[in-house]
Amino acid sequence: MRLTVIGTGYVGAVHAACMAEIGHEVLGVDIDRERVTALAGGRVPFFEPGLSQMLVKAVNAGRLGFTTSLAEAVRFGDTHFVCVGTPQDPASGVADLRYLHSVVDELAGCLDGSAHDEVLMVGKSTVPVGTAARLARRLGAVSPAADVAWNPEFLREGCAVQDTLRPERVVAGVRTEHAEARLRAVYAPLLDAGAPFVSTDLATAELVKMASNAFLATKISFINAMAEVCDATGADVLTLAHAMGQDSRIGPRFLAPGLGFGGSCLPKDIRAFTARAEELGLGRSVGFLRQVDEINTRQRKRTVELAKRLLGGSFADRNVAVLGAAFKPFSDDIRDSPALAVAEMVRSRGATVRVHDPEAVDNARAASPELQFALDVAKACERADVVLHLTEWPEYRQLDPEALATVVRTPALVDARNTLDPLPWRSAGWTLRALGRPGLD
Structure with missing residues (x-):
């Protein structure tokens, strides 16, 4: 299949290289000309184990290329993975969707007169629930032949290549059987190797990512709260975490007491999740996430x-x-x-x-x-x-x-x-x- 990946930052570069690795022809798109030049030359502008070798292999084999032109990408393929950033607004905590909206608007303009009869835009960006449905209406108003699906990423930095090629699950939020079939075809090598495929609606797919990150953040902060109790009582938090982790209902992962979490996902996502819940009038339901933070x-x-x-x-x-x-x-x-x-x-x-x-x-x-x-x-x-x-x-x-x-x-x-x-x-x-x-x- 011929796929495009729009946005070649951390998520996009990993996804593009991995899709080429499993046999697809892939074209990566980014407005950052320096990044495009680097990637086209086989140079990864950040550190991620295993990615550089995979990128060079795919570029040299002719299965992976890069461009700054979205119009070229639309001519290249009919399945477009959108991987642009959704940073947090520092004042409100709300996800900033301007880059996502910009891509959709430009994509809609390029689709006018496209040679492809059926186009699928697949979102991988982490977004507040309800975003995909709004984007589908926005894109559909310009190009009725275009469909929207949501396929959240679950990458751990440092293990992103492994997480993409051997995922614990592939989540696909779709509106049509055709979209589901397209995504099953994209991920066929991974599904044949045993990866579970979870097909659901757009809103549930969006929430799976947010809810998963919120739960992991809660688990980390819980054991760190217990560390404070241990400091006050003379107990040892490592022994406590080990004993708790033996319970199969709890498990040991993410019960690692210490300095806490950071990065571009967990802090941003729990704040955006809380902000979206408050917009929906459900602030009390996720109020505990403020304490987690x-x-x-x-x-x-x-x-x-x-x-x-x-x-x-x-x-x-x-x-x-x-x-x-x-x-x-x-x-x-x-x-x-x-x-x-x-x-x-x-x-x-x-x-x-x-x-x-x-x-x-x-x-x-x-x-x-x-x-x-x-x-x-x-x-x-x-x-x-x-x-x-x-x-x-x-x-x-x-x-x-x-x-x-x-x-x-x-x-x-x-x-x-x-x-x-x-x-x-x-x-x-x-x-x-x-x-x-x-x-x-």
């Missing part, structure tokens, strides 16, 4: 206070080493990064802060030029009064505490991700603190 944000402040106590009550004239800038490992994404937020808070309180990250230093430096950065851990920790472990990269679990103790001024560590083994650190003379684990004191 508050608990998550509070973890950053609690981490700063934990570090402050280790320093005797003040950051003034102290050196602080920060391990991690990306919002999660295996990514260079620093959007709403808890790690970077903590680093900035510490610096604003008078400390000199030096940050290390295996992949995100360039992005972090551009976003926070007032911080200092280092390309190796030892340099970041040189003469540090405290080390903050803020992003759970595997490299940090493999550090040698004894060697690092010879570099710092004071061997003091805050494990804000609860992923470091405390025994070797304490054996090497380090003072170790972690959220929800008062027994380490």
Whole structure:
């Protein structure tokens, strides 16, 4: 099949490369000429394991190309995946749909006189419930032959290629049997490999993404709330989370106490979900999500206070080493990064802060030029009064505490991700603190 992918940011670039990988001819479309040039040359402008190799393979095989022309895309194929961003309005929390509306309006204009008898626009962007139906009316008024479906993405940064090629489910919000058949054909190799296909209406498909992210965010904030209770009572949150996770009704995933979630999805989506519910007069039904958001944000402040106590009550004239800038490992994404937020808070309180990250230093430096950065851990920790472990990269679990103790001024560590083994650190003379684990004191 010949597919187009409109919007080649994180979601779009991954989707385009993966669709080419499973055998389709794909044309990616973006208004960013530099991005199009980079992708056409086989260069991925962000870090995602496995994507670069797949992109180069597809481009060289002639199955994947890129353009800035939507009109060219309309001539190329009749199934158009829309992957443009829907950022959060910082004032209201409402999803900003201007880019999505712009694409639909331009697509409608290009469809006038199109050689394709039946055109399917497939939304992958995360949107408030009701958006797809409105877009279908908007597109249908111009081109009656055009149909709209919604096919939300469930990508985890750092695992996006795997999540696309081996999805836990493919959700298709459709209005017609023809649209469902088209999407089944697109994903046939994945369905043949056992991926479940969930066919539903537009509104349910939109809600599946929002509800899933809201639930995951709630699970993370729940265990972080329990970490606060553990700090007050002397209990250990890691043992608590482990015991809870043995219950098959709960499970261990996302019961990871620590600094909390960030990135471009969970924070934005729960705020947009809450805002949409309030528009529908259902604010009380999802009011708990505001508390979920508050608990998550509070973890950053609690981490700063934990570090402050280790320093005797003040950051003034102290050196602080920060391990991690990306919002999660295996990514260079620093959007709403808890790690970077903590680093900035510490610096604003008078400390000199030096940050290390295996992949995100360039992005972090551009976003926070007032911080200092280092390309190796030892340099970041040189003469540090405290080390903050803020992003759970595997490299940090493999550090040698004894060697690092010879570099710092004071061997003091805050494990804000609860992923470091405390025994070797304490054996090497380090003072170790972690959220929800008062027994380490």
